[in-house]
Amino acid sequence: MAEGRNKFGVFEHPAQGFRAVAVGFRVVDAIWAFVLPFSYALAHGRFSAGVVLLLVDLVLGFLAATVPGIALSLLVTRSILTGMLAIHWGGQGASFKAESLEDRGFVFRGTIDALSAGSAVDLAKTGRADLKPERVLLARSAFTMVPKALQPMAAIAALTWKAAFRFRLFWVLLFLLMVTVTVLPAVVKDDGTPRGFIQIMLTYTLSLMTVLLGFSTLWLACGTLAKDIEECQMQVVATKPVARWQIWMGKWIGLSLLNLALLSIAGASVYFFLLYRASRLPADQQAVLNNEILVARGTLREPMPDIKGDAEKMMVERLKNPEVAASIDRATLRSISENQIKALHQVVMPGYLRVWKIDLGFLKERLNQEQLFARIKFFVAKTNDANLYKGEFMIGPPGTSKVQPFQGTFASDTFHELALPRGLADENGILTVQFVNRSEATMLFQLEDGFELLYRESTFGVNFMRGVTVIFCWLVLLAAVGLAAGSFLSFPVAALVSVAILLVGLSGGTLQAVVEEGTILGTDHDTGKPINQSVDAVMVPLFHGLLFVVNVARDFSPVDSLSTGRSVTWLSTGIAIVQIIGLAGGMFAGLGIYAFHRRELARTQAIS
Numbered sequence: 001m002a003e004g005r006n007k008f009g010v011f012e013h014p015a016q017g018f019r020a021v022a023v024g025f026r027v028v029d030a031i032w033a034f035v036l037p038f039s040y041a042l043a044h045g046r047f048s049a050g051v052v053l054l055l056v057d058l059v060l061g062f063l064a065a066t067v068p069g070i071a072l073s074l075l076v077t078r079s080i081l082t083g084m085l086a087i088h089w090g091g092q093g094a095s096f097k098a099e100s101l102e103d104r105g106f107v108f109r110g111t112i113d114a115l116s117a118g119s120a121v122d123l124a125k126t127g128r129a130d131l132k133p134e135r136v137l138l139a140r141s142a143f144t145m146v147p148k149a150l151q152p153m154a155a156i157a158a159l160t161w162k163a164a165f166r167f168r169l170f171w172v173l174l175f176l177l178m179v180t181v182t183v184l185p186a187v188v189k190d191d192g193t194p195r196g197f198i199q200i201m202l203t204y205t206l207s208l209m210t211v212l213l214g215f216s217t218l219w220l221a222c223g224t225l226a227k228d229i230e231e232c233q234m235q236v237v238a239t240k241p242v243a244r245w246q247i248w249m250g251k252w253i254g255l256s257l258l259n260l261a262l263l264s265i266a267g268a269s270v271y272f273f274l275l276y277r278a279s280r281l282p283a284d285q286q287a288v289l290n291n292e293i294l295v296a297r298g299t300l301r302e303p304m305p306d307i308k309g310d311a312e313k314m315m316v317e318r319l320k321n322p323e324v325a326a327s328i329d330r331a332t333l334r335s336i337s338e339n340q341i342k343a344l345h346q347v348v349m350p351g352y353l354r355v356w357k358i359d360l361g362f363l364k365e366r367l368n369q370e371q372l373f374a375r376i377k378f379f380v381a382k383t384n385d386a387n388l389y390k391g392e393f394m395i396g397p398p399g400t401s402k403v404q405p406f407q408g409t410f411a412s413d414t415f416h417e418l419a420l421p422r423g424l425a426d427e428n429g430i431l432t433v434q435f436v437n438r439s440e441a442t443m444l445f446q447l448e449d450g451f452e453l454l455y456r457e458s459t460f461g462v463n464f465m466r467g468v469t470v471i472f473c474w475l476v477l478l479a480a481v482g483l484a485a486g487s488f489l490s491f492p493v494a495a496l497v498s499v500a501i502l503l504v505g506l507s508g509g510t511l512q513a514v515v516e517e518g519t520i521l522g523t524d525h526d527t528g529k530p531i532n533q534s535v536d537a538v539m540v541p542l543f544h545g546l547l548f549v550v551n552v553a554r555d556f557s558p559v560d561s562l563s564t565g566r567s568v569t570w571l572s573t574g575i576a577i578v579q580i581i582g583l584a585g586g587m588f589a590g591l592g593i594y595a596f597h598r599r600e601l602a603r604t605q606a607i608s
Helices: 027-035 037-043 047-066 071-103 117-126 135-139 141-145 148-166 169-187 194-230 233-238 244-279 283-292 307-319 322-327 330-346 361-367 460-486 491-506 508-517 533-553 558-563 570-598
Strands: 006-013 017-022 107-114 296-300 353-359 372-376 388-395 404-411 416-420 430-437 451-458
Touching (some): 006 071, 027 071, 037 071, 107 117, 194 244, 194 491, 296 460, 307 322, 404 416
Antiparallel strands (some): 372 451, 388 404
């Protein structure tokens, strides 16, 4: 094709003559679809899409008018959605125009290379150029914008999407997700407070959405590969100039994008429904929600003590006593020493003092001018009738007039929050918290969450988006697990294995116990040796690998953070993407691609 020329599809009408349609991405269509998507859909015969777009605009307009403070968020959301739609319809513009001409009686004659639509018509009229019957070029759609090296994977991903729509899976899942969002909050009982309702809604809806999408992802991932092989459809695809790794990656991308679409719609519904319900509450209750739940709060804690190091020093001192060294083994003594060191940091006896020192770090200038919240939680060995215990907090630089006392009764095994005045940290950015146990019970403040300092890190909308991104990472990993199983197993077996891996992964404590003990069947009571060493030789390394994957991903559970107003930071989100998708997902992807590459596709199927 000469430089500066484009490809045009030529149509002819018995009375109106020739028309030419530019092939490829049409900028005019993309702009029209972005600015006026509803009118563009109607003008091009996409009536169902036009109705959906009109309903979306009406819903967003209603939310913008009723929920204060989210108009900008709604505008950004609509712009992103219409932008994606405009890119797709811009690629489909040639097909839409061609369909419109054929509906008016035009007949497709072929494609031609020309400088403009007018010159293409002139060439077709005079017969000075040959028309090529390349009708498929009129439906390039968005693939014209995909780099050539990625087009095979994009084509496989598109086929995966078509299969999901053909079997109505997308619409069934979307319906179930919408039922989860709208019906579940009305069914589940809460404590009767707005705070409790919002927490219950966030926890249950996001958890059920994750479970629903997780199991459907495993089922579809196993089926899309295993069933294609069993039904001999993969043999046809494999004959095309597409490498097997591209087929595998294309299906992984397609499933991931399908989950992204479903999760985005369901997540947006949860988010806007939450804001709508919160906006109907009285102003004082809205203030509580905005300070405690509908916010992204960062956490500061006291540095964790070196339990193992201090215990090792204690053990060395004790072993200097010959009687101790002869009466107890080192492992037992080390465990006892660790428990005693931990108790020194966690246990507060009646009438005793416990001090926390929280370093505000590089945020000290900003945080010292903001209102902070102290979150506390403790346990007691034996509860009293009311389960209430007296305590006194003194927060601020010791020995100064800044110290603020907080006296009260607190329930055990429950989170309590204290709103702190501004400016309680010292000149070094250290916030000192002193606590005196005024009750008769011994209190235990766990090192992990016994005392935390909370500060506003970001908005709830940003935090919610980051949390949903982490959930999406989990779904991408599950898609890789299902595809890996479907690469070398039949569909029923692959589905069973995938679900088993998921259930085993959720029982991280069992994995940890097997790895630490070095046996899966236990040991003989008389000999102390493993019952079946041959089974352990296979299963223990497998559990090692599973435990590694679980440990990589289990620290990223955003549902609890969102329901308690804790921040899902950008750093943790980035680490989740790298570890869950890149590391854990990459391991299963490598295994699946290798198994799929080695699998014999042309094996004769048994005929029943």
